[in-house]
Amino acid sequence: MSDSKILVTGATGKLGQKVVSSLLNDFNIAPEQLIVTTRSVSKLNELCKLGVEVREADFSNPESLTKAFKGADRLLLISIDASGPRTQSHLNAITAAEKAGVSHISYTSMPAAEESPVVFAHEHEATEAAIKLSNIPNVAILRNNWYFENLPEYFASVLQTGFWLTSSGEGKIAEVSREDLAYAAAASLVKDIKGKKTFNLNGTEALTHEEMALQINTTLGTSIQVVQLSDEVYKAKLESFELPKPIVDLCVTMDKHNRLDLSAGNGQDFESLTGRKPISFKTWLNSNKSQLLKLAE
Numbered sequence: 321m322s323d324s325k326i327l328v329t330g331a332t333g334k335l336g337q338k339v340v341s342s343l344l345n346d347f348n349i350a351p352e353q354l355i356v357t358t359r360s361v362s363k364l365n366e367l368c369k370l371g372v373e374v375r376e377a378d379f380s381n382p383e384s385l386t387k388a389f390k391g392a393d394r395l396l397l398i399s400i401d402a403s404g405p406r407t408q409s410h411l412n413a414i415t416a417a418e419k420a421g422v423s424h425i426s427y428t429s430m431p432a433a434e435e436s437p438v439v440f441a442h443e444h445e446a447t448e449a450a451i452k453l454s455n456i457p458n459v460a461i462l463r464n465n466w467y468f469e470n471l472p473e474y475f476a477s478v479l480q481t482g483f484w485l486t487s488s489g490e491g492k493i494a495e496v497s498r499e500d501l502a503y504a505a506a507a508s509l510v511k512d513i514k515g516k517k518t519f520n521l522n523g524t525e526a527l528t529h530e531e532m533a534l535q536i537n538t539t540l541g542t543s544i545q546v547v548q549l550s551d552e553v554y555k556a557k558l559e560s561f562e563l564p565k566p567i568v569d570l571c572v573t574m575d576k577h578n579r580l581d582l583s584a585g586n587g588q589d590f591e592s593l594t595g596r597k598p599i600s601f602k603t604w605l606n607s608n609k610s611q612l613l614k615l616a617e
């Protein structure tokens with residue numbers, strides 16, 4: 321690719337950090353070719369020292385976005401983590417990207433954004449639609465499947481209690497590592513993608529909760545049992561743990577999504593975008609064994 325500027329939003333985040341690292345190290349992009357944004361520039365001092373341009377951008381402040389995106393040619397819009405104001409925030413970013421004249425935008429979406437019952441799916445659906453309608457000529461919608469990392473980050477209780485409560489039934493999920501998704505996002509910025517494309521970025525295998533639990537038990541020596549519940553009983557159980565309503569609604573709708581096989585799929589798009597296969601759940605478990613075992617103690 322030419323020496324056009326690449327901009328990554330959300331560069332402080334767990335995914336964004338890996339995307340930037342992948343651009344620099346896997347794709348040999350010069351630091352001077354990179355712009356990264358955050359609401360707190362001091363968090364990215366190390367990148368600044370390397371020669372990467374760090375700019376302040378708050379998706380809720382359109383003026384900051386217009387300034388931050390100036391001069392960018394290819395832009396990765398990493399969905400923000402705040403569900404609720406997210407649609408308007410993303411629309412602000414798309415408008416600013418159009419104004420800046422970017423020629424390519426990649427966006428981190430979710431599986432089956434239009435059909436999914438997940439509480440935040442409509443935010444991804446609206447963002448995807450706005451990007452497709454925008455005057456940005458080249459687009460990569462990255463429909464990132466669920467991260468393997470959600471197990472320690474959101475479902476550590478499964479490892480801690482040995483019980484995996486779910487209403488996902490026979491639904492299969494092709495989870496994938498955050499590292500692989502970061503590599504795919506970096507590839508989407510570097511590759512010459514022409515027109516508006518959607519990539520379903522899944523892991524190599526789609527597994528039920530029982531199949532995942534078996535792999536966890538075999539690798540870690542744990543004895544996790546999956547407890548299948550109806551949506552109603554699952555919801556009541558989560559409420560009995562006094563979890564906040566938004567978390568309860570998220571878990572129940574996520575399992576409904578999984579039960580409907582909306583996160584099933586294969587690694588075909590990942591391979592066509594990156595030219596390689598994503599790592600398997602087993603490989604990820606082995607690489608993170610000590611961290612996971614600590615949680616299970």
Ligand SMILES: NC(=O)c1ccc[n+]([C@@H]2O[C@H](COP(=O)([O-])OP(=O)(O)OC[C@H]3O[C@@H](n4cnc5c(N)ncnc54)[C@H](OP(=O)(O)O)[C@@H]3O)[C@@H](O)[C@H]2O)c1
Pocket residue numbers: 329330331332333334335336357358359360363377378379380398399400401402409428464465466467470
């Ligand atoms: N597929 C999955 O399983 C899964 C799981 C979790 C999350 N996600 C989605 O994927 C995204 C990236 O994941 P992650 O693990 O990297 O999340 P993360 O570590 O929580 O990072 C979120 C990023 O959003 C940025 N952000 C939040 N509000 C913002 C605003 N108003 N303006 C500008 N930036 C804002 C933050 O930047 P600053 O604070 O530096 O401004 C931060 O870099 C998440 O935000 C979420 O949408 C997907």
